Amino acid sequence: MNATRYGNEPAPPTQPGNGAMRKAEALRQGQAQVLEMITRDEPLCVTMALLMRLIEAQGDGMLCSLMLLEDDQQHVRSCAGPSLPPSYLALLDGLAIGPCAGSCGTAMYRRQPVVVADIMSSPLWAPYLDLVKPYGLRACWSTPIMLKDEQVLGSFAMYYREPRSPGPAELALTAVATHIAGIAIKREKNESELRRHREQLEALVQQRTGQLEASNAELTTALVQLQHTQRELVRTEKLASLGSLVAGVAHELNTPLGNAMLSAGSLVAHAQRIEAAVVQGVLKRSDLRQFLADIAQGGTLLTHNLARINTLIQHFKQLAVDQTTDLRSQFALHALVVRAVDAMSARADMAKHQVEVDIDPAIVMDSYPDALTEVLCNLLDNALMHGLPAGQAGTVRITTGIADGGNIRLALEDSGHGIADELLPRIFDPFFTTRLGQGTSGLGLYVTHNLVTGVLGGHINVESQVGHGTRFLIELPQTASRP
Ligand SMILES: Nc1ncnc2c1ncn2[C@@H]1O[C@H](COP(=O)(O)OP(=O)(O)OP(=O)(O)O)[C@@H](O)[C@H]1O
Numbered sequence: 001m002n003a004t005r006y007g008n009e010p011a012p013p014t015q016p017g018n019g020a021m022r023k024a025e026a027l028r029q030g031q032a033q034v035l036e037m038i039t040r041d042e043p044l045c046v047t048m049a050l051l052m053r054l055i056e057a058q059g060d061g062m063l064c065s066l067m068l069l070e071d072d073q074q075h076v077r078s079c080a081g082p083s084l085p086p087s088y089l090a091l092l093d094g095l096a097i098g099p100c101a102g103s104c105g106t107a108m109y110r111r112q113p114v115v116v117a118d119i120m121s122s123p124l125w126a127p128y129l130d131l132v133k134p135y136g137l138r139a140c141w142s143t144p145i146m147l148k149d150e151q152v153l154g155s156f157a158m159y160y161r162e163p164r165s166p167g168p169a170e171l172a173l174t175a176v177a178t179h180i181a182g183i184a185i186k187r188e189k190n191e192s193e194l195r196r197h198r199e200q201l202e203a204l205v206q207q208r209t210g211q212l213e214a215s216n217a218e219l220t221t222a223l224v225q226l227q228h229t230q231r232e233l234v235r236t237e238k239l240a241s242l243g244s245l246v247a248g249v250a251h252e253l254n255t256p257l258g259n260a261m262l263s264a265g266s267l268v269a270h271a272q273r274i275e276a277a278v279v280q281g282v283l284k285r286s287d288l289r290q291f292l293a294d295i296a297q298g299g300t301l302l303t304h305n306l307a308r309i310n311t312l313i314q315h316f317k318q319l320a321v322d323q324t325t326d327l328r329s330q331f332a333l334h335a336l337v338v339r340a341v342d343a344m345s346a347r348a349d350m351a352k353h354q355v356e357v358d359i360d361p362a363i364v365m366d367s368y369p370d371a372l373t374e375v376l377c378n379l380l381d382n383a384l385m386h387g388l389p390a391g392q393a394g395t396v397r398i399t400t401g402i403a404d405g406g407n408i409r410l411a412l413e414d415s416g417h418g419i420a421d422e423l424l425p426r427i428f429d430p431f432f433t434t435r436l437g438q439g440t441s442g443l444g445l446y447v448t449h450n451l452v453t454g455v456l457g458g459h460i461n462v463e464s465q466v467g468h469g470t471r472f473l474i475e476l477p478q479t480a481s482r483p
C-alpha cells in the first residue's frame, strides 16, 4: 500500500452493486457534511469522529481511529476513535513513535502504511501485547497522513477484532479518510498558526500602546515641568530687571543730584563770603566780579544737572502715562517723519550721519502723531547711540510700503554695528540696556513696543546681524482703531 497524501485524489469506490450504491451515496453525503464542518471550523476531533463513523459504516466490524502527531514530530495524540474503548485511546495518547511502536507509531515513524494482519503475532506490537490484549483487537492497518512536503500530520487506522488483511474496498476507504483528514488537520494547523500570530500582534500592539501611553505621560510631566521652569525663569528675570532698574535709577540720579548739591553748596559759600566782605566793608570791585562769575557758573551747573534729573524722571514717568489720552488727528506721514528727523539733527552726534527718508507724501494717517513721533525718536536715538559707529559716517533709512491688508509698513534701518543674536530676544524687555550707567535706562524700546502695539494698534519686529546693521519693521493700521 502506498502512502496517501494530502492533495491526492481519493480512489473511486469499486464495483457498485445495489447495497454498495446505497453505501456509496451515504459516503458521498457524509463527506459533504464533514467538509462543511471543516469549513465551519468545528472542533477538529468532533469532525474527525464523524469521519470515522462514516468510514466504519462502509464495512462490517471495522473500528477506525485518527491519531495526531504533535508539533515535536515525536509523540502521538489521540484525536478520534468513536467505536474504540476510550481507555484504549487514552493508553495511546502521548506514546512516542518509533520503528517498533504498534501500527500507528510505526507508520508515522516510517512514513509508510503499516499493515498488521494479526497483532498477537506482530513484532511491532510485541511491547504492547499485555496492554492491548484485554480489548480483543487483532488486525490494525495504519496509514500516515502527510503533507506534500513530507511532514507527518497523523495517522488513520482501521482495526478488526479478527486477524485479516485489507482488500481493495478498505484501501479505497483509507484513501478517502486520509485525504479528508489531511485537509482538516492542515486547516486547523493554519488556523492555530493564524491565531498565534494574531495574539502575538495583539500583545505587541498592547505593549506598544502601553509604551506610547507611558512616554505620553512622561512628555506631559516634562511639559508641566517645563512650563513651571519657564514661569520661574520669567519671574527671576523680571526680578533681575527690577533690580537693575533700581540700581540704574539710583546711579543715574545720584550723579546729577550730587553735582546739583555741590553747585548749590558752593553758591551758598560764595554768597556768605561776599556778605562777610560787605559787612566788614572790604568788598572790592574785582571780588564782586568774581562772585558774579561764580554765581553764573554754579547756576549753569545747577541747571544742567537739574535738567538731566528732569529728563530721567520724564523717561521713567512715560511708563505710567496713559497713552490713550494722546491727541488723535489726521497727518501726512512723510511730514511727521521729517519733523522727527529734524528734531534729532540738532544733536551733535547726528552731524556725521545721513538720514534718508523715502516715504510717499500722499500717505495720510488717522492716528496718534505724538505716539508715533515718540516711537521714531526712540528708534533714531538708538541708531545713533548704539548702532552707528561714533567716528565714521553712517546711514539711517526710513522707508514705507503697504502690507497685506492695507496696513502701513514702516522700516527704519541703520548701517551700524547690529545686535548680537543672544541679545535680540531681550531688547524689548523693560530696563534692558547695554549701556547701564551711561545715562540710559533701557526703557526706550519697551516704551516703543507698548506704543506700537497699544495706542497705535500695530506690531513691531527687529532684524539684525552683527556687522550688518539693524532694521526695525513696524506695521500700523492707517486708521487707528477707536479707543
Ligand atoms: N539700532 C541699534 N543698534 C544696536 N543696538 C541697539 C539698537 N537699538 C537698540 N539696541 C540695543 O537694545 C538695547 C535696548 O534699547 P532701549 O532703547 O530699550 O534702551 P537704551 O537705548 O539702552 O536706553 P534708553 O532708550 O532708555 O535710553 C540697547 O541698550 C542696545 O543694546
Ligand SMILES: [Mg+2]
Pocket: 378, 381, 382, 443, 444, 445
Ligand atoms: Mg534707547
